[in-house]
Amino acid sequence: MGSEKLTRETLVERAVLLADAEGLEAVTVRRLAQELGVTPMALYWHVKNKEQLLNCLADHLLKEVTPEFDRGAPWNVRVRAMVEALIRLMRRHRFLPALFAMIGKGEVESFSRATETALGLLRQAGFSLQEGYLISTYLLHGAMTLVDQEPCVPPTVPPEEADEWRRQKRLALESLPADQYPCIIEYAQTLGEVDVEGYYALGLDLLLGGVETLAARR
Numbered sequence: 424m425g426s427e428k429l430t431r432e433t434l435v436e437r438a439v440l441l442a443d444a445e446g447l448e449a450v451t452v453r454r455l456a457q458e459l460g461v462t463p464m465a466l467y468w469h470v471k472n473k474e475q476l477l478n479c480l481a482d483h484l485l486k487e488v489t490p491e492f493d494r495g496a497p498w499n500v501r502v503r504a505m506v507e508a509l510i511r512l513m514r515r516h517r518f519l520p521a522l523f524a525m526i527g528k529g530e531v532e533s534f535s536r537a538t539e540t541a542l543g544l545l546r547q548a549g550f551s552l553q554e555g556y557l558i559s560t561y562l563l564h565g566a567m568t569l570v571d572q573e574p575c576v577p578p579t580v581p582p583e584e585a586d587e588w589r590r591q592k593r594l595a596l597e598s599l600p601a602d603q604y605p606c607i608i609e610y611a612q613t614l615g616e617v618d619v620e621g622y623y624a625l626g627l628d629l630l631l632g633g634v635e636t637l638a639a640r641r
Contacts, residue, residue, distance in 0.1 A: 477522060482531045
């Protein structure tokens with residue numbers, strides 16, 4: 424690719440692919456220049472350093488978190504749509520929670536837009552702006568934890584060994600003293616392939632249910 428064809432959008436899209444494949448540590452100006460077949464100086468026309476590169480990466484992705492939704496829908500329906508969009512995004516791009524800790528959130532337009540939208544919706548629910556900001560932070564971190572702790576076979580376990588990994592996990596729980604841990608042992612007997620979609624549906628209900636309950640008390 425010649426530098427005359429390089430755009431910021433092309434640069435960011437390649438950065439997303441690289442982060443998905445190898446993690447954020449692989450996303451450097453030098454590595455991207457190599458991937459795109461240009462000199463590092465060609466990239467500096469678009470991003471001045473890695474910090475700005477990561478901000479651009481976050482801005483590109485987080486546009487999905489403020490979806491087009493029915494403006495007449497209740498506030499909780501629209502907040503749920505935002506959290507659902509965030510979870511879908513993080514499931515596709517597993518590096519995103521780590522990226523949140525590395526960016527200047529005030530410098531990322533799509534993050535600010537999502538925050539503004541959430542604050543407005545939570546104000547409709549009767550929360551103050553201070554409460555709305557805390558709730559928005561809670562929802563963000565709750566969604567991040569849901570994705571980070573997804574109950575699946577560890578990525579280090581080869582697919583052909585997944586069944587054996589689950590079997591060993593079940594046996595370890597079933598070997599606990601029955602008189603002390605009857606519920607855990609009974610639960611272990613139900614272990615199989617995890618219903619991942621059910622896991623996320625329940626987690627989302629727990630996150631939003633707390634906010635809706637607080638709002639109903641207002």
